[in-house]
Amino acid sequence: MIGLMITLLMVTASAVPLFAGATEQTHARSTGNEAVSVDVSEVFYERGNSISVTVMSTNLDPATEYVLEWELCLAPYNSCNLYGEMAASGGSDPTETEGSIDLGSGNMFTTSIFTFTDPGLFVEDETNGLSGIRNQSYHFRVSLNTQGVELAVNQSTDFVLGGEMRSQSYLDNIGNLLKNTPIEFTGRFYLDYENRNLLDYDLDCGLYEGTSTTPVDTYSIENMNTYQSYGYFYSTVPNGSVGEELLPLASSGVHHVECSLTRNIDGTVLGTIVSNDFNVIDADVTGLEEIHVDDLASVFYERSTAATSLFTVSVEFTDLYIGETYTADWELCFSPYNSCDLYGEMAASSNTDPTETEGQFSFTPTTDSSTQTFDFTDPGLFVEDETNGLSGIRNQSYHFRITLSVQGVELDLNQSTDFVLGGEMRSQSYLDNIGNLLKNTPIEFSGRFYLDYDNRNLLDYDLDCGLYEGTSTTPVDTYSIENMNTYQSYGYFYSTVLNGSVGEELLPLASSGVHHVECSLTRNIDGTVMGTIVSNDFNVIDADVTGLE
Numbered sequence: 001m002i003g004l005m006i007t008l009l010m011v012t013a014s015a016v017p018l019f020a021g022a023t024e025q026t027h028a029r030s031t032g033n034e035a036v037s038v039d040v041s042e043v044f045y046e047r048g049n050s051i052s053v054t055v056m057s058t059n060l061d062p063a064t065e066y067v068l069e070w071e072l073c074l075a076p077y078n079s080c081n082l083y084g085e086m087a088a089s090g091g092s093d094p095t096e097t098e099g100s101i102d103l104g105s106g107n108m109f110t111t112s113i114f115t116f117t118d119p120g121l122f123v124e125d126e127t128n129g130l131s132g133i134r135n136q137s138y139h140f141r142v143s144l145n146t147q148g149v150e151l152a153v154n155q156s157t158d159f160v161l162g163g164e165m166r167s168q169s170y171l172d173n174i175g176n177l178l179k180n181t182p183i184e185f186t187g188r189f190y191l192d193y194e195n196r197n198l199l200d201y202d203l204d205c206g207l208y209e210g211t212s213t214t215p216v217d218t219y220s221i222e223n224m225n226t227y228q229s230y231g232y233f234y235s236t237v238p239n240g241s242v243g244e245e246l247l248p249l250a251s252s253g254v255h256h257v258e259c260s261l262t263r264n265i266d267g268t269v270l271g272t273i274v275s276n277d278f279n280v281i282d283a284d285v286t287g288l289e290e291i292h293v294d295d296l297a298s299v300f301y302e303r304s305t306a307a308t309s310l311f312t313v314s315v316e317f318t319d320l321y322i323g324e325t326y327t328a329d330w331e332l333c334f335s336p337y338n339s340c341d342l343y344g345e346m347a348a349s350s351n352t353d354p355t356e357t358e359g360q361f362s363f364t365p366t367t368d369s370s371t372q373t374f375d376f377t378d379p380g381l382f383v384e385d386e387t388n389g390l391s392g393i394r395n396q397s398y399h400f401r402i403t404l405s406v407q408g409v410e411l412d413l414n415q416s417t418d419f420v421l422g423g424e425m426r427s428q429s430y431l432d433n434i435g436n437l438l439k440n441t442p443i444e445f446s447g448r449f450y451l452d453y454d455n456r457n458l459l460d461y462d463l464d465c466g467l468y469e470g471t472s473t474t475p476v477d478t479y480s481i482e483n484m485n486t487y488q489s490y491g492y493f494y495s496t497v498l499n500g501s502v503g504e505e506l507l508p509l510a511s512s513g514v515h516h517v518e519c520s521l522t523r524n525i526d527g528t529v530m531g532t533i534v535s536n537d538f539n540v541i542d543a544d545v546t547g548l549e
Contacts, residue, residue, distance in 0.1 A: 030151055033059040036068070038142045038156040043198045044265045047135070047162035051116040055101075055142050057152075058109040065105045067145050068112060071098035075137040075158040076194040083130055086122060091130045094119035116140070118161070135162035136193045160198050165261055165271035166190035174257065176279040176408045182245035183207060183235070187273060189261050190230045197227050201270075205235070205259040207246040215258075216249045223264070233259075252282040281407045286368075288319035289326075291402050291414035299458045300525045301378075303395070303422035309375035313416060315402055317372065320365040327405050330374055331358040335397040335418045336454040343390055346382060351390045354379035376400075378421070395422035396453045420458050425521050425531035426450035434517065436539040442505035443467060446494045447533060449521050454489045461485070461530075463493050465519040467506040475518075476509045483524070493519075512542040 039054045055068055071093075073080040080098075083091045096119040101112050120132035137160050144152040171187040185205070200223045206215030221233055235245065248255055257275040262268065294314040304310050313330070320326065331353075333340035342353045356379040363370055380392035400416040431447035445465070460483045466475025481493055495505065508515055517535040522528065 029061055029064055030146065030149075031059050031061045034061075034066075034144050034151040035059055036142055036144045036152050036154045038070075038140055038154050040140065040156045040159055042159060043157070044160045044263075045118075045162075046266070047121065048118050050118070051159075053114050053116060053140050053156065055112045055114070056109065057103060057112070057144055060103075060108050060110065062106050062108055064146050066103040066151075068101040068103060068142055069098075069145060070100070070114060070140055070142045072116065072133075072138055073141045073155070075139050075196060080141055082133055086134055087124055087130055094131065094133065097133065121162075133161075134192070135160075135164065137161075137196045137198060158196055158198060160193060160195070163191060163193045163199075163263070163270070166192055167271075169261075169271065169273050171257060171259065171273050171275040174275050174278045175410070176281055178281050178283055178285060178406070178409050179248065179251040181280075182247050183255075183257065185235045185246070185257055185259075185275065186233065187259065187275075188230055188232050189271075189273065191270075192229070194229050195226050195231075197225050200225050200264045201231070202262045202264055203233055203259050204262065205246065205257055207248060207255060207257055209248070209250055209253055209255050217246045219246050248280045250280060252280050254278070255280055279408075281409050283406045283409070284321050284324050285406055285411060286319050286321050287411075289321075289404055289411045290318050291328075291404055291412050292316040292318065293400065293402060293414055293416040295417055296419050298419065298525075299417070300420045300523075301422075302526070303381065304378045305380060306378075308377070310378045312373050312375050313400055314371060314373045316369065317363075317365070317404060318369045320368050320370060322365055322368060324406060325362055325364045326411075327360060327362045327407075328372060328402055329358070329360045329405070330400050330402045332376070332393075332398050333401050333415070335399050335456055340401055342393055346384075346390070346394060354391065354393060357393065381422075393421075394452070395420075395424065397421075397456045397458060418456055418458060420453060420455070423451055423453045423459075423523070423530070426452055427531075429521075429531065429533050431517060431519065431533050431535040434535050434538045436541055438541050438543055438545060439508065439511040441540075442507050443515075443517065444495050445506070445517055445519075445535065446492070447519065447535075448490055448492050449531075449533065450490045451530075452489070455486045455491075457485050457487050459485075460524045461491070462522045462524060463519050464522065465495070465506065465517055467508060467515060467517055469508070469510055469513055469515050477506045479506050508540045510540060512540050514538070515540055 035058050037056045040051060045051055060066060071080045074082060074085050077085050079085050082093045082097060096117045099114060101114060103110055122132045122134040124130055137158050139158045140156040142154055143150050169189040171185055174183065174185055177183065203221040203224060205219045207217045209216050219235060224231055224233065246257065254277050256277050258272055260272045261270045263270055297311060301310055331340045334345055337345055339345050342357060343351045356377045359374055361372060361374060363372055382392040382394040384390055397418050397420050399418045402414055403410055404412045429449040431445055434443065434445055463481040463484060465479045467477045469476050479495060484491055484493065506517065514537050516537050518532055520532045521530045523530055
């Protein structure tokens with residue numbers, strides 16, 4: 001009897017949590033197919049307006065109580081931690097940007113609507129902390145939960161909340177131009193939000209003469225779009241005003257361009273971008289002017305300290321307008337960098353380049369072509385002095401850039417062929433280590449020479465090498481590599497190259513002793529020996545081997 005009572009108590013005790021568990025499972029059970037959809041009606045909302053959000057919950061279990069949790073999220077970062085993205089200080093997001101809806105139970109599907117109230121523009125205040133939110137593209141994230149367990153999650157489509165054009169929007173510089181010349185312009189607009197291809201914009205531009213507020217010509221680019229917070233624009237885009245360009249009516253005078261950016265969805269003009277002032281020039285040209293620079297007399301010029309010119313450059317100008325006065329500007333430029341800012345490339349300095357490296361001349365043609373010349377004088381070797389600043393220029397490969405203009409309006413540009421000015425072999429040139437070797441063994445060697453300029457395949461070089469025994473100054477054998485070339489400021493060499501001395505190798509005569517190799521680099525165009533590279537000392541070993549070991 002006692003045993004039976006114990007058994008019954010155990011069954012009853014065991015049954016209590018089972019029944020309780022069954023009750024809990026009834027209130028928290030799930031169909032496993034719950035789903036939510038989230039809809040907003042617009043892709044743009046102005047600041048200060050409320051947003052109505054519709055949420056449909058489907059495939060619900062009528063016996064289960066559900067809760068919807070919603071929050072506003074930054075679309076570009078797919079993040080609902082608004083202040084975590086907006087400020088390094090972080091903080092709790094505004095209460096208006098999140099909420100919950102108790103759906104209760106008894107439904108298999110339900111439609112809910114909640115209203116989002118704009119918490120105001122973002123403010124970061126040292127005293128009061130953070131408030132409001134930025135203009136940006138957002139979406140709403142909604143999750144369906146029961147007793148804290150997330151069953152389904154979804155988000156609305158993206159939309160833009162507010163938005164302005166930033167002040168750093170710009171039009172690129174517009175240079176002076178001749179009368180009757182269409183004006184090409186480019187620029188960039190910046191927004192204070194990521195557009196994510198949600199909104200389209202029109203850019204309406206006008207050409208203004210002097211201080212007039214009425215444009216003399218207009219040009220529009222329609223339905224521009226961008227995924228980022230900025231967009232480029234060009235006056236030659238396919239969706240611009242067909243067949244139209246900004247064209248000045250006056251034959252001369254100061255002009256400027258203004259472009260207004262309009263948000264198409266509500267017609268709001270976000271801002272106006274104003275160009276620099278530029279001049280329309282009253283001058284006659286053919287529009288076909290060209291510059292032809294004659295080949296220089298040489299591809300190499302040695303440095304000179306003389307005050308007289310180093311060489312003369314001849315330039316032919318063709319298809320000119322007879323009787324018009326033209327101006328030609330020339331300047332010396334680095335060939336490796338295609339840059340005419342010599343000191344900008346040579347040193348972290350804003351110093352003006354030497355006067356000898358640039359010049360200008362004018363001429364009025366009596367025929368449709370004209371040949372002009374200018375002289376170049378070497379400004380001396382480059383010196384960087386703390387007291388006197390910069391002077392001279394480096395050994396380097398250069399070319400001359402020539403531009404042709406009328407009253408500051410550039411008509412054509414061309415450049416001379418490249419040439420090398422001066423040049424030395426650098427001390428870091430080397431021969432790779434040569435190890436000890438057995439008697440009667442040919443010596444293989446390799447190395448690298450460095451120049452203080454970029455050769456750009458302009459000059460050829462010979463490398464003449466000799467094998468020296470002990471302290472002797474007379475080589476016991478020689479080997480040459482001819483007509484080496486390089487595009488860079490350095491070159492590799494090997495004793496087994498095809499253009500080396502055919503059938504020859506450096507071969508020691510002695511059966512033992514200390515030896516070394518010396519190689520002299522010669523610039524072929526003028527026969528100058530630029531320097532000598534000396535190897536390490538190595539030993540020739542007097543030992544007999546089969547060579548088949």
